[in-house]
Amino acid sequence: MAKKTYDLLFKLLLIGDSGVGKTCLLFRFSDDAFNTTFISTIGIDFKIKTVELGGKKIKLQIWDTAGQERFHTITTSYYRGAMGIMLVYDITNGKTFDNISKWLRNIDEHANEDVEKMILGNKCDMDDKRQVSKDRGDSIAREHSIPFLETSAKANINVERAFMDLAQAILNKTPSKDSEPRGIDVHKQEGSSRKCSPSPPHPCLAALSALAWQPYSIGWPLFGQLQQHLPTACPLTPFPWMDYLLLVLFIGSALAAVAAAALARLPSSPPPHPHARAAGDGHICCQ
Amino acid sequence: MTAYRTRLKQFSEVLGTDVVDMDKLRKLCFSGCPCESGYRSISWKLLLNYLPLKKNEWDSWKEKQRALYSQFVHEMIVKPGSTVNNKNNADVTMEDHPLNPNPDSEWGAYFKDNEMLVQIDKDCRRLCPDLFFFQRPTEYPCEEMVNASNKVETLRKRVEQCVLQSETVSRNWLGITNMMSSRKKAHEEYSVLSEGEEAHWEVVERILFIYAKLNPGLGYIQGMNEILGPIYYTFVNDPDVDCRRCAEADSFFCFTNLMSEIRDNFNKTMDDSDFGIGSMMKQLMQMLKEKDPACARKLEEQELKPQYYAFRYLTLLLSQEFPLPDVLRIWDSLLSDEKRFQFLITMCCAMLILLRSDILKDDFPTNMKLLQVSHFFFNFLFQKCFR
Numbered sequence: 099m100a101k102k103t104y105d106l107l108f109k110l111l112l113i114g115d116s117g118v119g120k121t122c123l124l125f126r127f128s129d130d131a132f133n134t135t136f137i138s139t140i141g142i143d144f145k146i147k148t149v150e151l152g153g154k155k156i157k158l159q160i161w162d163t164a165g166q167e168r169f170h171t172i173t174t175s176y177y178r179g180a181m182g183i184m185l186v187y188d189i190t191n192g193k194t195f196d197n198i199s200k201w202l203r204n205i206d207e208h209a210n211e212d213v214e215k216m217i218l219g220n221k222c223d224m225d226d227k228r229q230v231s232k233d234r235g236d237s238i239a240r241e242h243s244i245p246f247l248e249t250s251a252k253a254n255i256n257v258e259r260a261f262m263d264l265a266q267a268i269l270n271k272t273p274s275k276d277s278e279p280r281g282i283d284v285h286k287q288e289g290s291s292r293k294c295s296p297s298p299p300h301p302c303l304a305a306l307s308a309l310a311w312q313p314y315s316i317g318w319p320l321f322g323q324l325q326q327h328l329p330t331a332c333p334l335t336p337f338p339w340m341d342y343l344l345l346v347l348f349i350g351s352a353l354a355a356v357a358a359a360a361l362a363r364l365p366s367s368p369p370p371h372p373h374a375r376a377a378g379d380g381h382i383c384c385q
Numbered sequence: 386m387t388a389y390r391t392r393l394k395q396f397s398e399v400l401g402t403d404v405v406d407m408d409k410l411r412k413l414c415f416s417g418c419p420c421e422s423g424y425r426s427i428s429w430k431l432l433l434n435y436l437p438l439k440k441n442e443w444d445s446w447k448e449k450q451r452a453l454y455s456q457f458v459h460e461m462i463v464k465p466g467s468t469v470n471n472k473n474n475a476d477v478t479m480e481d482h483p484l485n486p487n488p489d490s491e492w493g494a495y496f497k498d499n500e501m502l503v504q505i506d507k508d509c510r511r512l513c514p515d516l517f518f519f520q521r522p523t524e525y526p527c528e529e530m531v532n533a534s535n536k537v538e539t540l541r542k543r544v545e546q547c548v549l550q551s552e553t554v555s556r557n558w559l560g561i562t563n564m565m566s567s568r569k570k571a572h573e574e575y576s577v578l579s580e581g582e583e584a585h586w587e588v589v590e591r592i593l594f595i596y597a598k599l600n601p602g603l604g605y606i607q608g609m610n611e612i613l614g615p616i617y618y619t620f621v622n623d624p625d626v627d628c629r630r631c632a633e634a635d636s637f638f639c640f641t642n643l644m645s646e647i648r649d650n651f652n653k654t655m656d657d658s659d660f661g662i663g664s665m666m667k668q669l670m671q672m673l674k675e676k677d678p679a680c681a682r683k684l685e686e687q688e689l690k691p692q693y694y695a696f697r698y699l700t701l702l703l704s705q706e707f708p709l710p711d712v713l714r715i716w717d718s719l720l721s722d723e724k725r726f727q728f729l730i731t732m733c734c735a736m737l738i739l740l741r742s743d744i745l746k747d748d749f750p751t752n753m754k755l756l757q758v759s760h761f762f763f764n765f766l767f768q769k770c771f772r
């Protein structure tokens with residue numbers, strides 16, 4: 099069992115037009131480096147960084163999405179789980195700024211109502227190519243009461259601060275008692291992974307290892323025959339009785355839940371889920 | 386080594402007959418094409434239905450197609466490029482002008498194209514960044530482009546122009562005059578190349594631009610560059626001069642044919658249909674469920690959806706998950722799959738199963754990284770297979 103290395107888990111999302119520098123910003127934040135040669139993001143990417151805020155270890159799970167229109171159907175499905183959204187435009191490209199309102203509408207449609215937002219005007223190192231003045235960024239942010247920063251992934255301006263501010267805003271809404279963290283309940287999540295303790299190597303792995311893998315020469319016996327090598331079923335646990343035990347436990351708890359609900363005869367206000375409650379109280383508008 | 390020689394001989398036999406036996410060729414290619422004697426290029430051209438099966442028709446066919454491509458270049462780049470320039474000098478009271486709100490306006494189309502072009506340009510500049518190949522000048526630049534008179538607006542000039550245009554706007558807003566400095570900058574970005582040269586990525590850009598113009602319903606979607614990359618790379622690195630010289634035209638047609646089979650993956654309106662990427666991801670998960678229920682259950686439990694990783698594997702035919710030489714080898718098999726792209730799904734499933742022991746023991750973020758970290762994947766799998 100892995101030791102718990104953090105207190106809270108925050109899920110952040112980066113959105114904005116293609117080419118505004120979302121991937122670069124994330125890379126600057128997570129690896130403190132700048133790389134001009136990122137390939138465009140296809141679908142969605144993912145990075146983790148643990149930071150310390152207010153004496154708490156916070157694990158930031160950051161999703162980096164593709165900006166092009168085609169990927170929207172794929173990427174909007176992540177909005178729901180996000181606690182903070184970073185909306186990025188490029189100060190050297192007016193069109194990416196004009197699209198901010200479109201992205202804001204997207205957030206309204208797909209994200210949680212209480213999601214923390216932040217607008218970033220990236221590439222502020224290129225002042226000679228600027229198309230969007232800082233005032234314009236400021237005013238749209240004020241209009242929507244969203245914090246705003248100009249950043250540069252290249253020159254490392256405000257990147258750290260942007261992510262930390264967003265995390266802080268989420269933390270501010272988190273009830274201070276440790277027992278009720280607003281972030282994903284760490285203990286619960288790790289508990290669920292306990293079921294699958296280190297498993298012995300799967301038999302199909304051995305089958306594949308037996309095939310020589312020679313990518314550069316011509317004899318690469320392929321996965322084509324793979325299907326024949328695969329066993330039809332793999333048990334969840336080493337012993338069948340453990341599977342049954344799990345099943346019984348699962349059905350038992352389900353039955354108990356149903357019974358409880360029936361007994362209460364659908365009470366007008368069901369006991370609030372910890373997340374739901376945290377979401378409801380103290381809607382702090384950070385300016 | 387003798388096995389390798391046998392292999393070469395088999396290829397020369399299959400490709401040496403008057404009419405190529407596709408079944409035999411598929412079988413051979415499935416376990417890898419040697420790049421010697423251009424076997425890979427020829428095989429791919431056959432597998433992608435570019436070359437006819439009858440060998441004596443090859444030369445005339447290639448000639449015809451290449452002429453057609455030249456025509457495309459002329460009509461879609463050179464001609465509009467020169468008219469636009471004429472327009473710039475023309476009287477603004479003319480019927481069509483840059484501010485014409487009519488959607489049929491040529492200018493409207495021109496600006497729309499420019500947006501697309503800038504996007505293609507961005508993506509092509511950073512195609513396979515770990516490989517210097519695409520930054521190098523091509524041996525056979527397009528004559529019409531590098532010798533174009535100043536009057537013709539080549540794609541390169543057009544991208545530069547777009548940057549400049551937007552800066553004119555910025556000058557109006559901020560009152561800063563910076564046009565001269567930026568023109569120099571735009572020029573510097575090409576400065577590694579000497580006069581009359583074109584980088585390989587510019588050729589790729591041209592192919593994609595023409596493809597997008599010819600397929601207005603789809604246009605350019607990010608990731609198409611990664612599909613074209615391996616094809617173009619293969620043809621340019623062929624030992625045969627003819628293949629190298631006409632790599633641009635040949636890649637265009639092979640890419641077009643390949644896209645006709647996978648275009649639904651790039652079409653967001655097809656996502657939920659039986660043909661788009663959504664159904665492919667479903668098939669993959671279905672297969673994983675059958676072959677390795679525990680692994681599938683674990684992914685489901687962690688809500689590690691195929692969209693997070695398999696979307697890219699499948700859309701890009703694995704081209705972003707492995708280094709280019711390995712991609713070529715994998716594509717030998719993918720392209721010789723008779724039920725294209727059933728094998729792709731099997732391969733992705735195998736990749737997941739190979740990682741099962743890690744997937745089963747790790748938590749969501751670790752698994753997410755494991756399934757997403759492209760390029761390292763291959764070495765990782767490689768080690769696993771030999772451990």
Ligand SMILES: Nc1nc2c(ncn2[C@@H]2O[C@H](COP(=O)(O)OP(=O)(O)OP(=O)(O)O)[C@@H](O)[C@H]2O)c(=O)[nH]1
Pocket residue numbers: 114115116117118119120121122123133134135136137138139140163164165166220221222223224249250251252253
């Ligand atoms: N000068 C400058 N350039 C930047 C900065 N951030 C990103 N870029 C450049 O902008 C280009 C696009 O950056 P990406 O991070 O790939 O853009 P993205 O938003 O992730 O784009 P998609 O993945 O296509 O949605 C790259 O060529 C970067 O070099 C910055 O702060 N300053």
Ligand SMILES: [Mg+2]
Pocket residue numbers: 120121122137138139162163164
């Ligand atoms: Mg990106």
